Amino acid sequence: xxxxxxxxxxxxxxxxxxxxxxxxxxxxxxxxxxxxxxxxxxxxxxxxxxxxxxxxxxxxxxxxxxxxxxxxxxxxxxxxxxxxxxxxxxxxxxxxxxxxxxxxxxxxxxxxxxxxxxxxxxxxxxxxxxxxxxxxxxxxxxxxxxxxxxxxxxxxxxxxxxxxxxxxxxxxxxxxxxxxxxxxxxxxxxxxxxxxxxxxxxxxxxxxxxxxxxxxxxxxxxxxxxxxxxxxxxxxxxxxxxxxxxxxxxxxxxxxxxxxxxxxxxxxxxxxxxxxxxxxxxxxxxxxxxxxxxxxxxxxxxxxxxxxxxxxxxxxxxxxxxxxxxxxxxxxxxxxxxxxxxxxxxxxxxxxxxxxxxxxxxxxxxxxxxxxxxxxxxxxxxxxxxxxxxxxxxx
Ligand SMILES: Nc1nc2c(c(=O)[nH]1)N[C@H]1C(S)=C(S)[C@@H](COP(=O)(O)OP(=O)(O)OC[C@H]3O[C@@H](n4cnc5c(N)ncnc54)[C@H](O)[C@@H]3O)O[C@H]1N2
Ligand code: MOO
Numbered sequence: 001x002x003x004x005x006x007x008x009x010x011x012x013x014x015x016x017x018x019x020x021x022x023x024x025x026x027x028x029x030x031x032x033x034x035x036x037x038x039x040x041x042x043x044x045x046x047x048x049x050x051x052x053x054x055x056x057x058x059x060x061x062x063x064x065x066x067x068x069x070x071x072x073x074x075x076x077x078x079x080x081x082x083x084x085x086x087x088x089x090x091x092x093x094x095x096x097x098x099x100x101x102x103x104x105x106x107x108x109x110x111x112x113x114x115x116x117x118x119x120x121x122x123x124x125x126x127x128x129x130x131x132x133x134x135x136x137x138x139x140x141x142x143x144x145x146x147x148x149x150x151x152x153x154x155x156x157x158x159x160x161x162x163x164x165x166x167x168x169x170x171x172x173x174x175x176x177x178x179x180x181x182x183x184x185x186x187x188x189x190x191x192x193x194x195x196x197x198x199x200x201x202x203x204x205x206x207x208x209x210x211x212x213x214x215x216x217x218x219x220x221x222x223x224x225x226x227x228x229x230x231x232x233x234x235x236x237x238x239x240x241x242x243x244x245x246x247x248x249x250x251x252x253x254x255x256x257x258x259x260x261x262x263x264x265x266x267x268x269x270x271x272x273x274x275x276x277x278x279x280x281x282x283x284x285x286x287x288x289x290x291x292x293x294x295x296x297x298x299x300x301x302x303x304x305x306x307x308x309x310x311x312x313x314x315x316x317x318x319x320x321x322x323x324x325x326x327x328x329x330x331x332x333x334x335x336x337x338x339x340x341x342x343x344x345x346x347x348x349x350x351x352x353x354x355x356x357x358x359x360x361x362x363x364x365x366x367x368x369x370x371x372x373x374x375x376x377x378x379x380x381x382x383x384x385x386x387x388x389x390x391x392x393x394x395x
Contacts, residue, residue, distance in 0.1 A: 003271070004271050004272055004273035004278065004339070004340065005269050005271065005272045005273065006272070006273050006341075006378070007272060007273065007274050007306070007341045010269060010272045010280070010282070010307070011306065011307060011310060011322065013268055013269055013282065014268075014282050014289075014291070014307050014310070014311050015310065015311065015314045015321065017268060017282060017283070017284060017289045017311075018240070018289045018311070018314070018315055019315075020037075020171060020314065020315055020316065020317035021171050021172050021174065021240065021315050021316070021317075022171070022172050023037035023038075023169055023170065023171055023172070023317075024169075024170060024171075024172050025167050025168065025169050025170075026167060026168065026170055027166065027167055028157065028160065028161055028165060028166055028167060028168060031152050031157065031168045031170050032152055032153075032154065032157055033151065033152060033211065033212070033213055034151070034152050034168075034170035034171065034213050034316070035149060035150065035151050035152070035170060035171050035213070035313070035316040035317050035318050036146055036147070036148050036149065036150050036151075036152060036168065036169065036170060036317075037148060037169045037170055037171050037317055038148050038169045039144050039146065039147050039148050040144070040145050040146040040147075040160050040163065040165060040168065041142055041143065041144050041145065041163070042139045042140065042141055042142060042143045042144075042145050042163040042164065043141065043163060043164030043165065044141060044163065044164040045135065045136050045139070045140045045141050046136070046137075046138040046139050046162055046163070047133050047134070047135055047136070047137060047138065048135065049079075049097045049098075049135050050097065050098040050132050050133065050134055050135050051095055051096065051097060051098065051132070051133045052074070052092045052093065052094055052095065052096050052097075052098055052105045052131060052132065052133075053094065053105065053131045053132065053133050054094055054105055054107045054108075054131040055092070055093050055094050055107070055108050056092060056105050056106050056107040056108040056109075056110075056111065056131065057070065057089045057090065057091060057092060057105065057106050057108065057111060057118055058074065058080075058084065058089060058090045058092045058098050058099055058102035058104070058105055059084075059089045059102055059103075059104055059105070059106055060084070060086070060101070060102060060103055060104065061103055061104040061125060061127070061128040061129075061130070062128075063086070063087065064106075064120055064124050064125065065119060065120035065124060066089075066118055066119040066120050067087075067117055067118060067119045068087055068088060068089035068117075068118045068119075069087060069088055069089065069116050069117065069118070070088075070089050070090065070091055070113070070116045070117075070118050071084070071085075071088045071089070071090060071116070072090050072091070072099075073090060073091040073092070074090050074091070074092045074093070074096040074097055074098070074099055075092075075093045075096050076093060076094065076095035076096045077096075078096075079096065079097040079099070080092075080097075080099040081099075082099065082100075083099065083100045083101040084099050084100065084101030084102050085101065088101070089102075089118050090102065092105060098132055103128050103129060103132075104125050104127075104128055104129060104130050104131070104132065105125070105130060105131035105132055106120065106124055106125050106130075106131070107131065109122070110122040110123065110124050110125075138162075139163065145159050145160060145163045146159065146160060147319070148317070148319070149317055149318055149319030149320075150319065151313075151318065152168070152170070170213075171213070171315070171316040171317045172213075173213045173214060173215050174212070174213060174214050174215070174240045174241065174312050174315050174316065175214070175215045175217065175238070175239040175240045175241070176209060176214050176215070176216050176217065176239060176240065176241045176242075176243060176312070177216075177217045177218075177219055177235075177236035177239040177241070177242050177243065177288075178202045178205055178206060178216060178217070178218050178219060178243050178245065179219045179222055179229075179232045179233070179236065179242065179243065179244045179245065180199045180201055180202040180219075180220065180221045180222065180245045180246065181221075181222050181223075181224060181229065181244060181245060181246045181247040181255075181256060181295070182199070182221070182223075182224060182246045182247065182295060183223050183224045183253070184196050184197055185197065185198070185199035185221045185246075186198055186199065186221070187199060187220070187221065188200070188203060199221050200297060200364065201245045201246070201293075201295065201297055201300045202218055202220075202221075202245060203218075204297065204300070204301065205243065205245070205293075205300065205301075205304055205308075206218060208301065208304055208305070208309075209304075209308070209309070209312065212309065212312050212313070212316075213312075213316060214312060217236070217239060219232050219235065219236060224247060224253040224255055225255070226255055226258060226259050226262060229247075229255055229256065229259035230259055230262060230263055233259060233260065233263045233265075233285060234263070236288065237285060237286050237287075237288055238288075239288055240287075240288060240289065240315055241288060241289050241290075241291060241308070241311060241312070241315075242285060242288045242289070242290045242291070243290075243291050243292075243293060243304075243308060244256045244260075244290070244291075244292045244293065245293050245295060245300055246293075246294070246295025246300075247292075247295065248270075248279035248280065248281055248292045248293065248294045248295065249279045249294065249295075250279075254279075256281070256292050257270060257281060257292065260281075260283065260285060260290060260292070263285055264285065264286070265283050265284060265285040265290055266283050266284050266285075267281060267282070267283035268282045268283045268284070269281065269282055269283075270292075273339055273340045273341060273378055274302075274303075274306075274340050274341045274342070274343065275340040275341070275342045275343070275361075276294070276296060276298050276299035276302055276303075276343065276361035277294055277299045277302050277303040277306070277343075277361075278294070278299075278340065279292075279294045279299075280292065280293065280294060280303045280307065282307070289311065291303075291307060291308050291311065293308070294361075296361035296362050297361070297362065297363075297364050297367060298345065298360070298361040298362070298363060298364075298366070298367045299361045301367055301394075302343050302373065305323065305373070305392065305394060306323055306343070306392075309323070310322055310323060323392050324392070325375055325390040325391065325392050326390065326391060326392075326393075327388050327389070327390060327391075328352065328353045328372075328388070328389060328390070328391045329351075329352045329353070329386055329387065329388055329389075330352060330353060330354070330374075330383055330384070330385055330386060330387050330388075330389055331349040331350070331352035331353060331354035331385065332354050332355060332385055333382065333383060333384050333385050334355065334374075334376065334382065334383040334389075335382055336380060336381055336382045337376045337377065337378055337379060337380040338378065338379075339378050339379070340378055341375070341376065341377050341378045342374075342375075342376040343373040343374070343375060343376075343392075344356075344359055344373065344374040344376065345358075345359060345366050345367055345369070345370035345373065345374075346370060346371070346372050346373065346374045346391065347369065347370060347371045347372065348371055348372070352386075353372060353374060353389070353391055355374055356369060356370060370394060370395065371393065371394065371395040372391045372392060372393050372394055372395070373391065373392045373394055374389055374390075374391055375389065375390040375391065375392060376389070
């Protein structure tokens with residue numbers, strides 16, 4: 001098995017094949033899931049004034065336990081505009097400005113009110129400033145809220161909006177062509193003749209990439225001829241990434257690499273030390289980066305997870321596009337690995353992870369059942385139940 005490229009090196013080489021794409025400024029409603037192309041600084045201070053965190057009464061802490069006279073009301077959006085004099089309290093609601101003169105809010109459940117007379121009932125506030133969200137506690141004008149290269153999560157979107165932004169600078173979407181290859185393939189839902197099978201990898205990959213900022217161009221099923229492949233490649237050259245599926249191995253009908261070379265592609269590598277996914281290839285065809293995925297479904301899924309998704313994140317300017325493995329404990333023992341790094345399909349089992357029984361790279365049932373990949377580096381010693389290993393969530 002010598003001559004196979006280690007996984008880490010293959011990923012570095014894939015990412016080195018292309019630079020991040022151009023930027024655009026879009027309305028906030030259209031940027032969820034994009035990557036920021038510049039830092040986002042606050043244009044306002046938050047909270048803009050001291051706000052109440054509870055429904056209750058604004059008071060002076062030193063005057064506890066009262067009594068106070070309720071002299072007015074502060075609601076979110078309509079503040080009490082006078083100073084509170086000694087002995088006075090203001091009715092106040094969550095999110096409303098705390099009137100001048102008050103330094104504390106007491107929750108309404110801890111008070112007794114009779115007409116305008118208010119007294120403390122129960123423990124009351126513990127300290128000066130209780131239940132007040134201080135002006136500027138979250139951020140001040142100019143504070144960097146989000147960094148270039150960060151993905152815009154739902155919460156990041158909300159943060160940018162609260163920072164005063166209505167548009168954000170992001171990387172444009174990535175155009176991806178999917179070319180499924182193989183004489184044996186028929187489109188989804190169509191009857192399969194002798195030795196034919198439904199082409200499932202293209203739709204699987206389209207669904208896998210859908211959460212990313214991509215525009216998928218599905219080139220459909222291309223037969224195993226150099227001419228058909230040449231046509232499909234020619235029709236794909238204007239995309240950012242050409243993904244071929246199948247035909248990556250060494251069989252007489254594995255024509256993807258010859259077709260790419262005939263079209264003028266420069267191949268960077270072919271075959272890496274991983275299981276599944278050994279026949280992965282990468283290169284350039286004009287401005288497009290080419291990723292040749294193996295045809296076996298689990299091989300296509302795993303290599304797309306480990307190379308294609310990071311490539312898309314890299315093109316989007318992600319500050320760290322590499323997959324995020326995390327530690328977990330094994331629910332079962334595992335044998336030593338050989339010269340290939342293994343990515344076992346697994347699932348959660350009471351807080352630990354167990355490999356699924358079926359690890360064939362053709363087994364779609366196990367792939368559909370899998371919640372995670374168990375990362376077993378090449379040359380690992382046998383692992384015992386309870387050992388810590390790395391996993392990559394996939395569901
Ligand atoms: N002599 C060798 N044979 C093989 C090797 C090797 O090193 N030496 N590598 C094996 C490995 S590992 C893999 S993975 C496969 C991958 O080969 P290809 O990328 O050439 O894939 P195909 O032969 O085209 O297809 C493999 C398998 O997957 C099915 N397939 C293909 N495309 C789709 C699709 N779009 N949807 C669903 N299923 C698909 C195809 O019918 C085959 O059954 O090669 C080993 N062989
Ligand atoms: O590496 Mo292949 O991807 O084992 O099936």
